[in-house]
Amino acid sequence: MDPAQESKGTIRVVQLYPRDMNIYGDWGNALVLQQRIRWHGYTPELLEYNVGDPFPEDVDIIVGGGGQDSGQLVIQDDLQARAGALKDLAEDGAPMLVICGLYQLFGRFFKTRTGAVIPGIGVLDVETHGTDERLIGNVKVATPEFGEVLGYENHSGQTTLGNGVRPLGTVPKGTGNNSSDGHEGARYRNIVASYLHGSLLPKNPAIADFLIRTAAERKFGSFDPGQPNDRFADLAREHAARRPR
Amino acid sequence: MPLLGYIRIMLYFSVPLGKLVRRVSRLRGGGSALPGLVVEKIDPGFMRRTLTTLPHGVAVVSGTNGKTTTTKMVVELLESQGLKVFTNRTGSNFTRGVAAALLGEVDWRGRLDADVAVLELDEAHAVHFVNSVPPRYCLLLNVLRDQLDRFGEIDKTAQLLQHIAAKTTGTVVLNREDPRVARIATTLTGQDVKYFGLDDSLLGTFPNDDDMRAAPGSPAPAGLPEKPAADVVLRKVGADTADFEYDGVTVTTGMKLRGVYNIFNAAAALTLARSICGGGAATADHDTLLAALAQVAPAFGRGESLTVDGQPLDLVLVKNPSGFRLGLKSFPAGGYATMIAINDNYADGRDMSWLWDVEFESLREGGVDQVTGSRAYDMALRLQYDEVRVGGVETEIAPALAAFIREAQGKPKRIFCTYTAMLAIRRELSKITTVEVVS
Numbered sequence: 001m002d003p004a005q006e007s008k009g010t011i012r013v014v015q016l017y018p019r020d021m022n023i024y025g026d027w028g029n030a031l032v033l034q035q036r037i038r039w040h041g042y043t044p045e046l047l048e049y050n051v052g053d054p055f056p057e058d059v060d061i062i063v064g065g066g067g068q069d070s071g072q073l074v075i076q077d078d079l080q081a082r083a084g085a086l087k088d089l090a091e092d093g094a095p096m097l098v099i100c101g102l103y104q105l106f107g108r109f110f111k112t113r114t115g116a117v118i119p120g121i122g123v124l125d126v127e128t129h130g131t132d133e134r135l136i137g138n139v140k141v142a143t144p145e146f147g148e149v150l151g152y153e154n155h156s157g158q159t160t161l162g163n164g165v166r167p168l169g170t171v172p173k174g175t176g177n178n179s180s181d182g183h184e185g186a187r188y189r190n191i192v193a194s195y196l197h198g199s200l201l202p203k204n205p206a207i208a209d210f211l212i213r214t215a216a217e218r219k220f221g222s223f224d225p226g227q228p229n230d231r232f233a234d235l236a237r238e239h240a241a242r243r244p245r
Numbered sequence: 246m247p248l249l250g251y252i253r254i255m256l257y258f259s260v261p262l263g264k265l266v267r268r269v270s271r272l273r274g275g276g277s278a279l280p281g282l283v284v285e286k287i288d289p290g291f292m293r294r295t296l297t298t299l300p301h302g303v304a305v306v307s308g309t310n311g312k313t314t315t316t317k318m319v320v321e322l323l324e325s326q327g328l329k330v331f332t333n334r335t336g337s338n339f340t341r342g343v344a345a346a347l348l349g350e351v352d353w354r355g356r357l358d359a360d361v362a363v364l365e366l367d368e369a370h371a372v373h374f375v376n377s378v379p380p381r382y383c384l385l386l387n388v389l390r391d392q393l394d395r396f397g398e399i400d401k402t403a404q405l406l407q408h409i410a411a412k413t414t415g416t417v418v419l420n421r422e423d424p425r426v427a428r429i430a431t432t433l434t435g436q437d438v439k440y441f442g443l444d445d446s447l448l449g450t451f452p453n454d455d456d457m458r459a460a461p462g463s464p465a466p467a468g469l470p471e472k473p474a475a476d477v478v479l480r481k482v483g484a485d486t487a488d489f490e491y492d493g494v495t496v497t498t499g500m501k502l503r504g505v506y507n508i509f510n511a512a513a514a515l516t517l518a519r520s521i522c523g524g525g526a527a528t529a530d531h532d533t534l535l536a537a538l539a540q541v542a543p544a545f546g547r548g549e550s551l552t553v554d555g556q557p558l559d560l561v562l563v564k565n566p567s568g569f570r571l572g573l574k575s576f577p578a579g580g581y582a583t584m585i586a587i588n589d590n591y592a593d594g595r596d597m598s599w600l601w602d603v604e605f606e607s608l609r610e611g612g613v614d615q616v617t618g619s620r621a622y623d624m625a626l627r628l629q630y631d632e633v634r635v636g637g638v639e640t641e642i643a644p645a646l647a648a649f650i651r652e653a654q655g656k657p658k659r660i661f662c663t664y665t666a667m668l669a670i671r672r673e674l675s676k677i678t679t680v681e682v683v684s
């Protein structure tokens with residue numbers, strides 16, 4: 001954005017639990033939102049929400065990442081305490097991106113290999129079962145909304161989708177949600193849920209712009225896009241698509 | 246397999262046979278692990294017998310970062326004390342590699358002329374190794390987000406290290422500043438535990454993965470209630486010196502190694518060497534120890550300073566976010582032309598996520614002249630989001646390196662590179678110019 005030009009308005013991005021759920025470059029998703037909001041001519045405001053913090057007011061975009069088992073345990077109670085607020089935001093159409101660990105916890109439950117059931121917050125109609133098999137590698141997803149989505153998966157939880165959600169896309173390369181259904185991620189209202197890191201948004205600017213556009217339309221009634229330079233993103237996508245699994 | 250079964254009976258011949266396979270596979274230009282595999286198959290007790298009967302037994306060095314250089318340091322420190330050291334120098338840091346290295350050193354009757362074995366082992370392989378050869382010492386360096394894509398999780402890696410410690414019969418040396426490593430002490434009962442540590446003033450230059458995105462001043466993850474005393478503490482790092490404190494005294498020594506993280510590993514090596522030579526008649530001679538430490542150069546392929554066209558060219562190995570952040574901090578950009586080479590081969594790690602956990606603002610002023618490697622465009626994209634100017638992007642390393650050297654003529658140069666990219670760059674450098682290794 002030309003600094004002399006007036007901002008089209010402030011968009012507030014809240015990163016969920018960056019202290020405990022930030023593995024595999026999840027910070028990249030927050031950074032990409034922050035920069036692209038700027039490149040579209042708006043003013044980004046990035047807030048971190050950690051366990052015990054007061055929940056921020058006037059949230060425009062929520063982004064949350066993956067964590068280790070230990071990190072998931074740390075946030076468990078706090079997340080349950082915020083379930084109501086997050087559900088209201090989701091039903092109200094707030095754009096959200098949840099990756100891996102928080103994708104699982106946004107679902108109904110996570111059942112571990114030993115049979116213990118960790119409750120989710122039920123924003124998404126999905127359930128996850130822990131397995132001994134770790135699904136790792138480069139992934140390509142064919143999606144109706146965002147074209148080809150590229151990233152890297154690393155998870156041992158397998159997620160099954162209920163009737164309340166639809167998959168983000170099908171998987172020509174990689175595994176995705178689970179080893180039998182051939183689809184990846186979940187879509188519900190303006191939530192995008194996925195197992196892909198990479199980070200996801202840098203190489204998939206279409207998803208970043210969907211979140212920003214939705215936030216702007218919700219807040220200002222319309223979105224007036226700028227023209228980010230996506231030359232490197234296009235080339236990185238081209239090369240990533242050719243890398244072996 | 247009747248043949249192998251038959252051979253197994255002839256245990257007596259296992260060493261000569263292994264040595265023979267080793268010669269043949271050398272002639273064929275084969276890998277170093279095959280002869281080790283042969284001996285392992287026909288005589289599983291070979292390694293245990295040979296190694297555990299050494300006067301000082303076996304010391305295992307493991308952890309995610311800095312194993313190779315640290316092992317090299319320990320070996321040189323022990324040699325300065327007059328010990329004969331067996332080590333797996335070929336970089337085969339798995340059990341078969343150790344067996345293969347051993348075959349090269351033993352005589353035809355399987356005897357090893359050494360006082361102690363110092364072995365670098367990959368975390369996962371170390372677990373198998375210590376099950377068959379219990380070490381007398383172990384040195385556990387750190388648990389970083391390096392091999393996540395291989396082992397799944399950091400906590401899993403910490404468990405692997407804990408297993409190595411549990412199998413150790415004598416002294417366990419731990420990194421006091423890495424909570425996942427320091428915590429291992431609480432699980433041990435019989436072993437002697439020693440720590441190496443860092444001065445508080447240096448902790449800031451040494452972020453651990455938990456601090457990475459934590460707000461300033463947020464509580465550290467639960468480790469030990471209070472910091473235990475360390476056997477050796479790194480107090481200060483100068484331009485080419487370092488201050489170490491041990492036995493209540495602080496000494497300054499010259500250092501060929503660069504980068505705080507390498508020098509912190511020197512504290513680790515010193516702690517292990519003191520343990521091995523400690524006490525009794527064999528008490529370490531500190532003057533010779535420090536003299537040896539001052540001479541240690543980085544291990545091959547772990548970051549080197551070369552001279553190209555009369556200008557220094559630094560190769561800085563980066564293989565995980567902590568290492569990259571430390572590299573950027575330890576080697577300031579001012580006055581240098583910069584290139585970054587990122588490959589995603591298996592030895593580098595396939596997952597590129599980690600590039601997003603490194604902040605590149607420190608390169609903003611001078612920009613990055615060339616970006617290369619199979620993931621060059623991922624790297625360029627990363628730099629774009631940190632508003633760092635990028636000169637050229639070229640996935641092929643040879644032309645990118647040539648352009649870098651041509652355009653940065655007369656300037657000192659620095660290349661941050663992943664492991665396989667570093668190997669490729671060294672190969673290319675030796676083709677296009679006379680490479681003189683400075684340190």
Ligand SMILES: [Zn+2]
Nearest residue numbers: 066100154155
């Ligand atoms: Zn994941």
